């Protein structure tokens with residue numbers, strides 16, 4: 253299949269040779285293919301559990317299963333360098349498919365279960381996917397229907413592999429076979445896998461991560477979180493997302509010889525039972541889920557005593573929620589400010605409590621370079637707000653096949669413009685103050701959505717708050733606050749509350765709207781773009 257599906261290196265922006273050399277010499281890049289993480293774990297911890305749950309697997313067994321999957325994928329006609337779109341729900345098969353593809357030298361393109369035909373067709377075209385791996389059904393959705401749409405739109409997709417009932421396609425269970433000869437040895441500097449960008453503007457972009465950079469990402473994250481073979485990591489967020497995949501997530505747990513547990517959905521009802529049953533020690537959540545988990549301790553009875561670390565990231569965690577985590581869930585809180593493009597910031601396990609509650613951490617690697625710049629690209633004074641731009645041993649130098657967009661998203665000398673507004677403290681910790689785009693220009697005055705939301709959350713009765721800008725003839729944009737609240741406060745009550753908190757009047761909402769549930773993105777972050785569209789459409 254490789255000969256017909258295009259060269260995966262076309263459109264990939266490599267690390268400059270001199271930087272690559274530096275990262276290798278300094279030992280950040282280990283020169284090992286990602287599939288070796290599992291091989292080393294099997295050599296060291298062969299009989300220890302790799303996956304717990306209804307289909308438990310030890311490390312030696314998982315290693316063997318990955319080899320057989322790799323051999324089977326090769327027998328199915330996939331060749332090194334081919335891309336295969338993977339859209340699986342959380343479960344052990346995600347791990348065998350991921351390592352099977354990596355070991356066959358095939359590049360997994362990791363779609364999220366929430367993606368639908370618009371995204372899937374786009375991702376298949378953009379990556380020139382030769383195959384598509386799905387589950388038959390998950391969360392009430394039949395992915396075989398999506399596969400039919402994909403095959404009709406993108407004939408280059410040759411084969412669909414299905415976990416469960418395959419219908420007219422190939423059963424994933426029938427793929428593994430005994431290897432006949434050695435597996436290919438990927439070049440560690442080459443693309444290992446592709447992540448999907450989390451951006452909420454336009455169609456998703458592809459983020460190609462190399463064996464070297466992602467191996468380091470997982471290893472260094474595991475070390476920072478002090479993961480060991482006694483840890484049990486619960487995959488609560490969708491496994492295809494960078495956070496549960498490699499921060500330290502699945503790959504970091506494998507690198508440490510710990511065990512993986514999976515839940516199909518992260519609701520407290522399901523996840524708390526899994527924590528108790530498997531003695532889960534670590535998991536990762538987005539802020540709306542962390543808030544829900546805290547609240548659920550009121551009515552869920554499960555024993556969460558094993559949980560030692562709760563990582564929260566993906567969007568700004570409001571301080572009042574941060575304060576609740578340890579008293580409610582018994583776990584230490586770690587804030588994680590990361591991006592699929594690379595840079596990861598973590599609060600450290602031994603940071604003082606106030607830094608853990610009020611900052612989004614500091615860079616993972618001594619080789620991460622972070623600058624905070626003004627709109628002209630000049631460094632702002634220490635402590636001032638500006639846009640975070642970054643470069644480092646695991647941060648991409650360009651999106652895959654996106655030359656035009658790259659010219660805007662990266663500086664000419666290859667720094668990634670995150671679009672995130674931050675302040676840097678003397679300790680190096682970053683406080684995320686908003687998104688460059690999530691600032692409402694209200695008649696020339698800037699209103700930060702994040703800042704206002706944090707104040708609104710403190711209003712009695714308000715469970716969730718999201719602030720968006722809506723078009724306005726006089727002001728250009730007006731401030732609209734959507735609240736999940738009971739009782740719903742009036743606009744006047746909201747304003748007087750904000751006045752009481754000392755918030756400048758120009759930052760007060762022009763409108764408050766009651767909403768039952770806030771729309772969320774594929775990984776569960778509040779989706780301001782969808783909300784803006786919904787509120788705009790409802791306007792009279």
Ligand code: OOB
Nearest residue numbers: 450495499565566567568588589590591592612684
């Ligand atoms: C993670 O990755 P993505 O690619 O889904 O989203 C990245 C963006 C960041 O640029 C930032 O805007 C926002 O999500 N973000 C945060 C945040 N963590 C991410 N904003 C405020 N506070 C935070 N703690 O979301 C991601 C990747 C790896 C680990 C954790 C999160």
